[in-house]
Amino acid sequence: MTIFSKIIAGEIPSYKVAEDDKFYAFLDINPVNWGHTLVVPKQEVDYIFDIDDDQLADMIVFAKKVATAMKKAIPCRKIGVTVLGLEVPHAHIHLVPLQKEGDMDFKHKIDNPDPEKMKKIAADIAANL
Numbered sequence: 829m830t831i832f833s834k835i836i837a838g839e840i841p842s843y844k845v846a847e848d849d850k851f852y853a854f855l856d857i858n859p860v861n862w863g864h865t866l867v868v869p870k871q872e873v874d875y876i877f878d879i880d881d882d883q884l885a886d887m888i889v890f891a892k893k894v895a896t897a898m899k900k901a902i903p904c905r906k907i908g909v910t911v912l913g914l915e916v917p918h919a920h921i922h923l924v925p926l927q928k929e930g931d932m933d934f935k936h937k938i939d940n941p942d943p944e945k946m947k948k949i950a951a952d953i954a955a956n957l
């Protein structure tokens with residue numbers, strides 16, 4: 829079971845943003861910028877391009893809904909989209925609010941983000957879904 833499957837199962841806490849029968853969205857615990865959200869399929873697949881076409885299309889549509897809510901909740905120019913997958917072997921899309929290119933710099937993460945702020949951001953995004 830991957831760490832993201834444990835989060836989806838509720839065995840590990842997360843700042844949940846959205847969920848449906850196939851996907852789960854939650855705040856990245858070490859955000860590159862405030863509001864940094866991960867979109868994950870409930871099905872355990874490591875590499876995103878191993879996901880079958882229909883499921884991958886649904887994942888992008890789910891990510892679009894989350895990104896639309898993020899853009900309403902968080903002042904930003906756009907929501908940036910990245911896929912890395914080098915750390916956690918469970919496919920996920922990174923959604924990051926952007927004012928400038930440097931806001932998507934994975935070398936500079938926010939250390940020990942304030943839990944109350946994270947909770948509020950997750951609630952604000954969820955309220956805009």
Ligand code: 5GP
Binds near residue numbers: 840842843916
């Ligand atoms: P990647 O696999 O895309 O290279 O990076 C994995 C991402 O997942 C990282 O940005 C990391 O901060 C995030 N991450 C790793 N473990 C956890 C966790 O237990 N909870 C949350 N919310 N995010 C995590």
